[in-house]
Amino acid sequence: MLLYVKTAVFGVLKNKIAFAGAVIFFVIVMMAIAAPAFSPYNYHSHDADSIFLKPMSKGHWFGTDEFGRDLFVRVWQGARISLAIGILAAIIQMVIGTVYGAMAGLFGGLADEAMMRLADALYSIPDLILIVLVTLMMGNSCFSVVLALSMTGWTSTARVVRGQTLMLKEMDFVKAAKVMGASRRYIMFKHILPNCSGQILVSLMLNIPSAIFAESTLSFLGLGIRPPEASWGTMVNEGFKYTNITYHPWVVFLPLLFIAITMISLNILGDEFKKVLDSKH
Amino acid sequence: MKFTRFLLKRLAFFLVTMWLVVTLTFVLIRCLPGSPFNSGKMVHPQILNNLNTKYGLDKPFYEQYLRYIKNLVKGDLGISMIYKNRSVASIIKRAFPVSLDLGVRALVLAAFVGLLLGLMSTLYSNKALDHIISVTIMIAVSMPGFVAGALFQYFLCYRLSVLIQSITGVRYSVFPNTGWEGFRSTVAPTMALAAGVMGMVAKMLRTSMKDVLDQNYIVMSRAKGLNKREVVLRHALKNALLPLLSISGPLVSSIIMGSFVIENIFSIPGLGRYFVSSVQDKDYTMVLGLAVFSVFIVVLINTITDILYAVVDPRVCIESKDRLKT
Amino acid sequence: MDTILKIKDFSLSCKGKKILDNINMSVSKGEILALVGESGSGKSMLARSILRLNNPGIFDTEGEIFFEDQDINSLTERQLTKIRGARIGMIFQEPLSYLNPVFKMAGQLTEPLKKHKKIKKSKAAELMEDLLRKLNINNPEQYMKSYPHQLSGGMAQRGVIAMTSSCEPELIIADEPTSSLDVIVQLSIIKLIKDLARLFGVAVIFITHDLQLAAKIADRVAVISKGRIVEEGDVQEVLKNPKSEETAQLLNACIVSGGRDTDKSVLDKSVLEGTGTNDRVKSVLEGTETNDQAQNLYEDNICADVKRKALLEIRDLKMHYKNGQNINRALEGVSLTVYEGETLGLLGESGCGKSTLSRIITRIQRPTSGEVLFDGKDIFTKSDYPKDVQMIFQDSTTSMNPQMRVEDIVAEGMDILCKKSRQERTRDVIESLERVGLDKNIKDRFPHQLSGGQRQRVGIARALITNPRILICDEPTSYLDTVSQKHMLDLFMKLKNEINLTYIFITHNIRILGNISDRIAVMHKGRIVEIGTKDEIEFNPIHPYTKMLINASITPKKIQ
Secondary structure, eight states: OHHHHHHHHHHHHHSHHHHHHHHHHHHHHHHHHHHHHHSSSOSSOOOGGGTTOOTTBTTBTTOBOTTOOBHHHHHHHHHHHHHHHHHHHHHHHHHHHHHHHHHHHHHOHHHHHHHHHHHHHHHHSOHHHHHHHHHHHHOSSHHHHHHHHHHHHHHHHHHHHHHHHHHHHTSHHHHHHHHTTOOHHHIIIIIIHHHHHHHHHHHHHHHHHHHHHHHHHHHHTTSSSOTTSOOHHHHHHHHHHHSOTTTOHHHHHHHHHHHHHHHHHHHHHHHHHHHHHHHHO | OHHHHHHHHHHHHHHHHHHHHHHHHHHHHHHSSSOTTOSSSOOOHHHHHHHHHHTTTTSOHHHHHHHHHHHHHHTOOOBOSSSTTOBHHHHHHHHHHHHHHHHHHHHHHHHHHHHHHHHHHHHTTTSHHHHHHHHHHHHHHHSOHHHHHHHHIIIIIIIHHHHHHHHHSOOOOSSOSSOOOHHHHHHHHHHHHHHHHHHHHHHHHHHHHHHHHTSHHHHHHHHTTOOHHHIIIIIIHHHHHHHHHHTHHHHHHHHHHHHHHHHHHTTOOSHHHHHHHHHHTTOHHHHHHHHHHHHHHHHHHHHHHHHHHHHHOHHHHHSOOOOSOO | OOEEEEEEEEEEEETTEEEEEEEEEEEETTOEEEEEOOTTSSHHHHHHHHTTOSOTTTEEEEEEEEETTEEGGGSOHHHHHHHBTTTEEEEOSOTTTTSOTTSOHHHHHTHHHHHHSOOOHHHHHHHHHHHHHHTTOSOHHHHHHSOGGGSOHHHHHHHHHHHHHHTOOSEEEEESTTTTSOHHHHHHHHHHHHHHHHHHTOEEEEEESOHHHHHHHOSEEEEEETTEEEEEEEHHHHHHSOOSHHHHHHHHHSOOSTTOOOSSOOOOHHHHHTOSSOHHHHHHHHTOOOOHHHHHHHHHHHHHHSOOOEEEEEEEEEEEEEETTEEEEEEEEEEEEEETTOEEEEEOOTTSSHHHHHHHHTTSSOOSEEEEEETTEETTTOSSHHHHEEEEOSOTTTTSOTTSOHHHHHHHHHHHHOOOOHHHHHHHHHHHHHHTTOOGGGGGSOGGGSOHHHHHHHHHHHHHTTOOSEEEEESTTTTSOHHHHHHHHHHHHHHHHHHOOEEEEEESOHHHHHHHOSEEEEEETTEEEEEEEHHHHHHOOOSHHHHHHHHHTSOOSOOO
């Protein structure tokens, strides 16, 4: 497993654009963790005197919003929520997808078909609708949003892992292990999963931006994270509702910018990984 | 023959998926907090009982389920809980054509531009143009719908009028930022919706082309003396387009989800806007009815494209699916 | 004899690494030149470079390629397209992957005619159908309407040959056109190419790794090794007196059983004609049973001298796969006994059931009916059967987990069967590696860092670590070049003598079996059609199918 990941990582980092993407993402994560602590302003501090200040004015690097709240702090607090939800949901999707796909691939035959039909049925339902339905049921807390997201995105990972498992199952080294009397569990953990590790990693890397995408869209529609907590999507929503973007565009465009940057850099990274992995075969 | 068997299997799958969604939504109705009639006001218990009887909410679980299915098949998706004299079906009848219009326009635009970009990227691969296109595609794919929506609204609707005003002195908005009347109001939303999808198409075509051009039969076609244009357009394209059909499912899904967002930004009276507002109003029957309908459309289109794919690709049908190896 | 193609001081490099170095080669009008070399020697790269089919972005060239006194290496892409297909044609190895799967044959085969001779679609189709008929395709209209995947390899290749010759090129480059085809189809295709050359005066560059095949078809031969031409000359001369070391090695490695020279060329004429399976032979084959007499004869003779123990007994094994309506009968009542210490060769073409048999013997699969006994006990109930019976696989790249180091790969059998301490494990691994002639430092490397021959040896080390009594070798040499093949077989002999292994050697290549096996069993369509000692099968085959196989691999005098 390590060999695969090591060679893939080195291959990816050689590409300048992918490297840039990795760096950008890393910076954003670091800022999300550390930045709010360094600012004098509080997340909640309303300051009626300083509403709608432009960016780079009077100590407010990103300006203020309609309540006079410092946008710099808000953006990075929002980053924490958006990133945490995105990454957590992606990890859960990866775990569910891997286990499901590997089992389907190993069992083969009727069980495999049944499992994949179920996954396909779930896949064909538009994510957003499912997520909305789940949040309707379970409320709008971070926890339920993560849960809702995890329930839909695992199908692509499952499909990929199942495909790999099916292919690896036929390989001679699996046959060789069988000739040596290996059990199914041994084969799955020693031979199949390690050789899937690259694909699983790519899946993870591409699941994070799609989770962030889904969460921000949800929050933008007012159906996800609700105030007082605010993810980037929520900020855009509030911006649209309470601000006239013709006069104060930055309130809307700042969180928008960060969503875009995060997703673009992650997508570039994931794509590059995919390219490196595919070219090795 | 083999094809009819495939057809039947696919239709069965369609029905199974729909059944899954329908059951899910029904279960959700039951699980939702509070009775639908307790939304805030204090209601006299007697009236409550009458209402419950009217809506059949006092009958056992199983019977309600059957009633629900029966109604669905008939096309009756229930009655809005908030606007008591409107049925879900009537809302759909009014809103769906609008969403359909927007969706089709966006799809056509996205397909056209996406294919063009993908082709150009292949024909001029590794030259400067290709890199520009790659970057554009990357950005387009990575942005959520509302980013494109906000950008298009800001620049096309607002900034453009400001520009015109500064030149001519007349305040005129070329592309209105709300509503769905007349061609001009369709431009900005369509472009916004098409943006993300176009990226998907272009990306897929490029990847697909790259795979195809690595194949042996492309070497053979060059050895026959065909020039690059003939090789790409004749031999490679058809093979490369096939995988595109396979992403048509996610494509349609994207458009539907995207339309939810775009309709909200541009205040377009389509399904998406009704969906969002009914969630906010906690109008549960409306939410579920709209959800079921939207899923129905998506799954229907997926089924049709799958069948089309089988028709177009001669290998899918003729190849016998040998599950065991010799 | 005018020279039609002259390659002068031609070099090809990729990212600074030289793939072809200072190639000088020429072909005369109407002659057939064979370009022979091992895999990786650069022969395919050279072939593609002539028409510049390599990606110019990655490959750099030096030198000139003169085609009828014009340097085609310096032409623009546009000018080159006028030559490709029209004056120089090319045929590739696997016809099915070199044909576009979504177009019918008609569309693809008529392309050169339409492009270069500007002939209309309908007329071109007519011309192609004529040509196909001449090439012994019985139903050209049906053929043209088919998709590539609906045709067999041999049929598709005929179509490709027809297409390439349709524009009457002056030179045809054939890059291993028969390597992926069965032996019998191979001969018919070769005869076809030879006839074409003779009748139309087309020069042919025939690329192969098989010197003997080259001898059957070519006038002259050029030997290429590691990107350089090491020898060139008349083919019979080169075969008799190889001047370079590489040629000698290639020759040596071509294992010919006894090197016989039969004047009685019993090559069946109808088989050469390539009219699919010969109907007469087919009907004879359909009604055959396992030849029990030969088996009994062997037992009587052999057991008379040495009382050999029956190690593995296979009794009436049947394997049927259900596939919708059809039943695929992979094995139809196979019975066989393997004696201790012998090397049993299992000979048959692809699809005869030998792989299925090996899978059942190693317990990867369960048979539909029948039983297999090892030392008298049913193998499916025996507990540590893997200790006694092990297997070596055909493709060394896929038979090893690319994520595992050699040490772990070799030790796997031991790890599963029993737990040993770290030092013991390493010691056993090193012992096993040395036994197959590998340095002990290899144990820390990964499979992709080894050569094909080394990997295959690791596979043997892996199989031997449990000290098995039977070793099943499933085509272990078919992915190796001829030199490595010889090394491998030497190793097998050495091991046999050292530790008294019993081998079951599966292959479709009779030349190999001739050298190392004691007995040979011939399989066809899921049945054993004949068993006998090596000499009996080689020199006195009884069953018509066996005869056909033997004859197809002899080196006769050149086909006239």
